[in-house]
Amino acid sequence: MYTNDIDSLVDEQIFRCLDLQSPKSFFLFAGAGSGKTRSLVNVLEIFEKEFGQSLRLTRRKVAVITYTNAASEEIIHRLKANPIFWVSTIHSFSWQLIQNFTKDIKEWLEQNLQNDIVKLEAEQARSRNPNNKTSILRAKQIESKKRRLLYLPNISSFTYNPNGDNTSKESLNHSEVISITAHLIQNKALMQDITISRFPIILVDESQDTKKELIEALFQLQEANKNRFTLGLFGDTMQRIYMDGKENLGNQLPNDWVLPEKKMNHRSSKRIIALVNDIRKSVDKKEQYPRTEKSEGVVRLFIVDRGISKIQAENNASREMIRITNDELWDLSSSGVKTLILEHHMAAQRLGFFDFFEPLYHNDKTSTGLLDGSLAPANFFIKIIIPLKNAFDQSDRFAQMRIVKEYSKLLAREELVKIKEQEKNLLKANEAIISLLTLWNDENDPTLISILENIYASNLFPIPEVIYPLVEKHKYREKIGAIDINDSNEEEEQSSTDTLLAWQQALTCPYSQVVKYSQYLAEDSKFGTHQGVKGLEFPRVMVVIDDEEARGFIFSYDKLFGTKDPTSTDKKNEEEGKDTAVDRTKRLFYVACSRACDSLAIVAYTNLPENLKRNVIQYQWFTEDEVLILK
Ligand SMILES: Nc1ncnc2c1ncn2[C@@H]1O[C@H](COP(=O)(O)OP(=O)(O)OP(=O)(O)O)[C@@H](O)[C@H]1O
DSSP states (O other): OOOTTTTTTHHHHHHHHTOSSSOOOEEEEOOTTSOHHHHHHHHHHHHHHHHHHHHHHTTOOEEEEESSHHHHHHHHHHTTTOTTEEEEEHHHHHHHHHTTOHHHHHHHHHHHHHHHHHHHHHHHHHOSOTTSHHHHHHHHHHHHHHHHHHHGGGOSSOBOOTTSOOOSTTBOOHHHHHHHHHHHHHHOHHHHHHHHHHOSEEEETTGGGSBHHHHHHHHHHHHHTTTTOEEEEEEOGGGOOSTTBOTTTTTTOOTTSBOOBOOEEOSSOHHHHHHHHHHHHTTTOOOOEEOTTOOOOEEEEEEEETTSOHHHHHHHHHHHHHHHHOOGGGOTTSSOEEEEESSHHHHHHHHTOHHHHHHHHSSHHHHHHHHHTOOHHHHIIIIIIHHHHHHHHTTOHHHHHHHHHHHOSTTOHHHHTSHHHHHHHHHHHHHHHHHHHGGGGGGOOOBHHHHHHHHHHHTOSOOOGGGHHHHSHHHHHHHHHHHHHOOTTHHHHHHHHHHHHHHHHHTTSBHHHHHHHHHHHSTTOSEEETTTTTTOOEEEEEEEEOHHHHOOSSOOHHHHTTSSOOOHHHHHHHHTTOOOHHHHHHHHHHHHHTTEEEEEEEEEEESOHHHHHHHHHHTTSSOGGGEEEEO
């Protein structure tokens, strides 16, 4: 017998560590849904009352490092944007620390580039064929690194955007910022002093997935400054799903660290907690308890042969869930179910915007922006064209004009002050809108490129620069041809050509696809990835599993479920006690399943339905009647 308060002393234990006079470091190690993030916020609220004034007077702050921007925003909101807390991602935090250390950054970069060049040149010398793809690529890398090295003396300050591509000559890339910060913390006394005097307390959420270089540097910082610095780690080793997190975090911590533990899972119903306990059992046997008032809940595994239509299979699974749970919100057309896919293109496929998505997802220069919603051409549609079309559909003339006024050059203030032009331009704008909207006549679903060409012809809105050559055709040919003649920056040219080609393909898709893409981007999307939903929770979760559709190579559910044999590398890794594909996938499966509060459906596609069923029952993850093979 237990009560819901079995972990109630943990917040107090952590709070006592954050004593500015007598600091202690701690590692809160606890499973899914145990309230780690909640404890972090609770403790900081109490801390503010006791030490807030002292920090304000001495211009110091508590740093809170989160895994994503969304998590930062959530914590900032919950802490009422109190300025004594510096809440940010690891990249923003690192840049904040190093941005004024230009000389040291230069030294590091110079050394690093030289090392890379020596290494690459040695590899190049060993290459048997200088004309093969790898050698050509390597030669380009050497050239590019040499150019960067030569340019270094011209840089008076470096630039960096934690959320951007950082392509300018002065900019650092994401991994450089982390490595430089770790290096300076480990090797420069001044950097250590500055860090500690600005941030006497550094708390790291999701520490199991935080870049290991930086975690190790922070450990070293703590070790050398025990009496004036607190390092607090919140995490769960079972939820380490990225390759750059520190393995076995929490093992061999110094004796003077405080190690609070939580045993309760406040999130999920009983059956879901039993499942995640069972998945975890072979890893560290940490067992969680449900809150006493929690209901039993439902877990089902639907096994589907890969030959069967996915949409149909997932709809069948949802109907079955409605029947079992008596909960109509299991209907996939409602927004009650969160479907977790392995890769975004699986959502694009299911939601019907694959043609728009796929080419941009495959291009390095557009893939990140595609997912975080920062691609200018996509935003051209999302911010201007979709609202304009919606306003037209709703006969909202006022909204239409507002959009045109905001974005059209024809109605720009400087144009309108020229009294003579006013009437002419209004007329022009009107004609341009009418011409644009006729593209949708007769239930037509125009292609994105036809929309852009129409707008280009009428000059209604400025076309985003990146795709301009695609509407101004002769310029496009020049650009594509430029790779051969311009050898000064071949790599950049090539990548911009690739980007143009990706856009060229994406823009052939119909308008309705960009509408669906914009819905996917919106917070309330019905889909999320197994990795991306870390830290979140939903009442009903459908976990969709298909290695073949996911096309990834890091995770393998087929191996986890025993329907595919381990490779020789897997066997070797296992023998050497290293992380295997099965280990990684088990942790991902744990994260995905533990997002569900009330009921959980897993839809697993396989070539061997019967084997899969037999294995998961043997693992004791599911009972016979919880597993259904869908025909
Ligand atoms: N002491 C508590 N009493 C009641 N509800 C709680 C308590 N602690 C946490 N919760 C609730 O449990 C859920 C999980 O909490 P939280 O997200 O903080 O857990 P977590 O440990 O960060 O989870 P995960 O590692 O799975 O992301 C949230 O809905 C939270 O409000």
